[in-house]
Amino acid sequence: MTQRSTDTSDDAAPQPTGADDDSARREQDAIVTALTPVIDGIATTLGSCCEVVIHDFRRPERSVVAIAGAVTGRGVGGSMSEIGMKVLASGDTARDELNYLTRTQDGKLVKSSTMVLRDTRGTVFGALCVNLDVTAVTQAHTLIGEIAGVAATGPEPPTTAFGDDIGTVLDSIVDTHQLRRNKPWAQLTRTERLDLFRDLDERGVFAVRGSVQQVAGRLGISRASAYSYLAATRNDDGPGTS
Template sequence: MDMFLDAKVGSSVLAGPQNDRGFSAVMQEIQDVSSDEPSVVGGYETLTRSGKKLRSATVVYRDAQGHPFASLCVNSDVSGIEAAQACLAQLLATGAQHENQASEPPDMEYLMTEIIQGAMQQSGTKNGAMNKKAKLEAVRQMQDRGIFIVKGGVEKAAKALGVTRYTIYNYLEEIRQSQTIAKAQTSSRKK
């Protein structure tokens, strides 16, 4: 008794068996009568009438003599999985780009040198001769750019200005006090 059951996923393609790789593989399995164990032909693609990809697998069941008596084909619509996979690949690629950018630390020596040179130039010094007012202004600019939160920043600034690190700390204290006084004066004017 021959029986055919077709539970459709979408719309099956109306094409001959010559176009179906799964059918060809099943036909080869059918001709092999060396075992009474079911044969599984899996992992092949088929298409719906609309062109949607299906992942297919077919099981060929055999009787005790090894002759096929039934087959079952399962088709799974994988378009949603492929869309999710493409989305994840895009997210992972973006994450990898950010990860590569973050893993390359900036050259801190270069940045500190740039901050110090910029502060010294903006404080109006020429020929390396700086008075205390110019040095205070340079230290304020360096502080504004965050050099003193970096290890070695105080020592590098002191060397560039030709002072000790203790002098840099004294300048920072003077700057802090002048900012506190300026804030107090501003708030008293508002009242």
């Protein structure tokens, strides 16, 4: 059964500022409405291993506006993943991300495709995502390979945080990218700190409202320092704080 947002509050999406914006908003709303029964059909066809999600980037903090199936544990009002943030940060140049593998924090292996939603003006305003739990299939493949004497090869898929709380997703992304540097913030060089902020920015973390303050808290630095490092990466200059 499809879960669909019934949020009609004024802050559910940015309000139009003119006739063109109003027309665009109505068109985008119509696209979401038209796709909602489609996702139920896709999920029903592919079975219990499938989840189909509609994201509305006009409300990035709770972008899930419709969902059919249950793979990632999210509901309506849930947040986008790191892939979604990357698509959001790309704006109208965003491209579909197809057939990629990730692993959830509870160990599920998920095969996904993220397809951007555009209106007739070419504006990217959301995404349609299909998530397939292929854990059992992969385990069977591994078992058959072992019986046949063929070892499984390939890199381990990255772990992706899925959740209804955007704060949890942001914390997971920051932790993951900081751990890759194998040093706490205090031991990072200026260049490494800039690289960390540049990496987070390129992945769309700072496209979410309130994310700078949350990243600062996760790293144990002041909000002013976080803004300074972010500005520095965007201006190719160094911050004056640490």
